[in-house]
Amino acid sequence: MFSKRSIRKDFLIQLLIASVSLIVIFSSVLYFFIKQSIYEEKYQELILYAENISNNLEVITNNEESILGLDIQIVHLSKAEREMSMYEKTYDSHTLITLVYPFDFSEHSYLKITKEISKTKRILDKILNYIITINIVGFIFVIIYAVALSKMLIYPVKILNSKLSDMNEHLIHPIKVESLPSEFEPLGETINHLITRIENFVKYQKELFIGTAHELKTPLAVIKLKNQVTLIKKRSPEEYIDALNVTNKTIDEMNIIVSNILNIGRQEGAQLEKPVVVDVIAFLEEKANNFKLLAENESKHLYMKFEPSGFMANLQLSLLNQIIQNFLQNALKFTGKKGSVTLQSSQDDFGLLIEVIDEGCGIDESQDLFAPFKRQGNKSGVGLGLFLAKSAADALGAKIEIKNRLDGVEGTVASLQLNSKLSCTLLRK
Known part of the structure; x- marks a missing residue:
């Protein structure tokens, strides 16, 4: 038995x-x-x-x-x-x-x-x-009471076990936390958080591998074709120099792709870092001040509006930094000169909502911009920034979203919502 x-x-x-x-x-x-x-x-x-x-x-x-x-x-x-x-x-x-x-x-x-x-x-x-x-x-x-009590206490564990044992990478369903006793709710939420991360990994792994092969294959084909054309007949030194410059430029683009792919591995390591207690509002102020100089250099404006005055959270700071940095870089990249970008925060029942609002060209909301190698607009880029931001948000137990502005101004709103329950959030008076 x-x-x-x-x-x-x-x-x-x-x-x-x-x-x-x-x-x-x-x-x-x-x-x-x-x-x-x-x-x-x-x-x-x-x-x-x-x-x-x-x-x-x-x-x-x-x-x-x-x-x-x-x-x-x-x-x-x-x-x-x-x-x-x-x-x-x-x-x-x-x-x-x-x-x-x-x-x-x-x-x-x-x-x-x-x-x-x-x-x-x-x-x-x-x-x-x-x-x-x-x-x-x-x-x-x-004896009868002990057997019945032990069966009643072990029942939620059996539910979790049966749910998890029937799952595979193609058939994963979140656990209904509301059906569990209150003592098991944190465990159910943690399992659902892991299930979400597995779903995202399964969803994007094929696209990542195919996209990586495609992104590396294209510049290699360009290098090979350029070399073949150069070798067809004897050319002047200036033409050889031009061919080498094109080759070097293509190699640089490949290095950028490889570096971004390596960032995925580094991020997996960052997810294993020990969480530390940080003041998220103070961190946002520091990041905003750093990017404000960059915005002014590009004739753009960066505004800040933070509420509450302090928000203490237990999380991996490197993951939060990667998300906010990606939001601000994209906002400044797609916002034209004389345009403005706003970094703001507010508190709700779920936790802390962080938003980056730009005046760019907007997005096509029908596309999954968090998929690897997805690009939007006419700006250069590998297309892994939002993929890494999504992965970091999943590791933090946070919600991430990008949508068009609804206030009549063209642009996007990139939002990150930190879960106060999963992040062990404490309010600072």
Whole structure:
């Protein structure tokens, strides 16, 4: 039923041991309390009898008398003892308790009062049997309860296990977090986050490989064709220099492609970096100040509007830097001279929304701009910037989006929404 490494088995064993220990301790304390109470009552009765007999000497003779079921004797001890003593003795299924009570210290005489408590003893034995029976029944109920409880507690784990075991790279469905207990919601959200990353990886890996081969094959074909044309006939040194310059330019373009592909590998390593607590607003202000100089150099304007004043988040700073830097570079690249770019932030129920608004040419929203080697507009570029930004956002558990402006001005809005729950976000007052 259970494997050697079963969590449910360990839980059942620990619960049963704790329950049995609690039942045994409670039952033992209860039984000894009842027994002590009954014996204390009998002890007080014998003392009361002894005091009454001491005050009524005429009922006592030197012979053994029987009063109220009591066996009373006057005994003489060699040494006077001023303290009472009581003891219990059992013979032939009869249980007797005896009280030795000081009677006359001058004659060293004592009252020895004996009373049979066999019925009381049998009642105590019945009580003990009842307690043992109740303990056995209770232990059975504890076993049933423990099995049911462990099954109920392990049920969400089984749901997650069945969901994940039936998945493959072509059939992946997010887990319905709302159907899980609240204690398992963070686990479900983390799994859904990983599923999203797997889906994106599966979605883009084929395009990445094909696009990489195509992007590298085209400049290689240009280099080869140029060399073949150059070698057809003898040319002047200037023509050879022109051919080499074209070749070098093509090689530079290939190096840019290779560098961007290497950035994908570097980003995978950045995703494994230990998150640090940073003030996202302060980071945005620093990036904006750096790009403001670049914008002014290109006769463009960069505006900033940040709310709240501080937003502390636990994340990989290099991934956030890659996203914001890509947004600002694209915004400045597609915005014409005298145009403006705005970097702003605001807070909502989801977390922190970061937006870069430009005055560029807009985008075709029907295309997936986050796919590798997708280009927009007439500007040069490899087409991996947004792909890397999307991958970084997925690693941060954030939402990324690019859409056209809706305020009547031509341009785009690139947004990044940090999830305060996944990013362990803290607000700074």
